[in-house]
Amino acid sequence: MKFAITSKGDAKSNALMHKMRTYLKDFNLEYDEKEPEIVISVGGDGTLLYAFHRYSSRLSKTAFVGVHTGHLGFYADWVPDEIEKLVIAIAKTPYQIIEYPLMEAIIRYKNGGRETRYLALNESTVKSVDGTLVMDVEIRGQHFEVFRGDGLCLSTPSGSTAYNKALGGAIIHPSLPSIQLAEMASINNRVFRTVGSPLIMPAHHTCMLKPVNRSDFMITIDHLTLVHKDVKSIQYRVADEKIRFARFRPFPFWKRVHDSFIDG
Known part of the structure; x- marks a missing residue:
């Protein structure tokens, strides 16, 4: 099996990365950063987001597993004390594949023809x-509706526990292929009116945002932030692709929610 490891970059995560790489090679697994079958993320959820975007072109061929070196993560279910156990599991145990839905964003521009996905x-x-x-x-x-306010957030089910939750959005189980639209400080008065509640849309629905009076926007995609100029529209929907996680033991979603927000 071919594997790759990404690290948060701090001393603790780097040390674990090098140790795991040595152990896995001792089991005759091949280290391959270009075409890995399994990617191990060492750090936190941000590290796994980075790994996801790095290997987003081969999602059907690569599975992810996370080791968290800080606070409990929603994507990282192993701790540093368990890396020997994880190494043996990767080397010796057939793993279960769990798929989570992703969101597609297509930005189209006023000059026509050009778009970014x-x-x-x-x-x-x-x-x-x-x-x-x-x-x-x-x-x-x-x-x-016409939205007026600070901004809009569209999230996946697995991302519903992140910024979306801080905006008052619902937590959605990742087995439900959907996207959620949440408002940031909308303006509501006698003249301007929005629904004022998060909207959850199924996989066959598309959400399109069209500028009214400006065409330059600050758009984030996970950890990536870019200014897009001359925007004509931004289209969101549930993507055809999915992220694949390698599971070697149960990692129940609602237990993660409980441990992260109630009693971790």
Whole structure:
């Protein structure tokens, strides 16, 4: 089996990365950063997000597993004291593949023809470069509302526990292929009105954002932040691709929610 390891970059994570790499090679596994069958993320959820985007072109061939060296992560279910156990499991045990839905974002521009496509594991946010964000929101090709406020956040089910939760969004189990739209400080008065609640859309629904008075936006895709100019529209939907996690033991989603937010 071919494997690769990504590290958060701190001394503790780097030491674990080198130790695991040595152990796995001792089991005759091949280290291959270009075409790994399994990618081990050592750090936290941010490290796994980085690994996901690095290998997003081969999601159907690569599975991910996380070791967290800090706080409990939603994607990292192993701790440093268990790396010998994890190494033996990787080398000797057939693993279960668990798939989580991803979100596709397509940004189209006013000059026509050109577009940029991204995949998000957690979320995408849209804010105006300056001033209030004003966006026409369309769902399934039908106008839904005009949003005015600080910004909008669209998230995946696995990302629903991140920024989306801080915005008052619902926590969605990742077995449900869906995307969620949450508002950031919307303006609601006698003149301007939004639904004011998070919206959860199924896999066959598309959410389209169309600029009203500006065309330059600060758009995030997970940890990546870029300014996009002359934007015509931003389209979101559940992606055809999925992320694959290698599971060597149960890692129940609701237990992670409980341990992270209630009694970890």
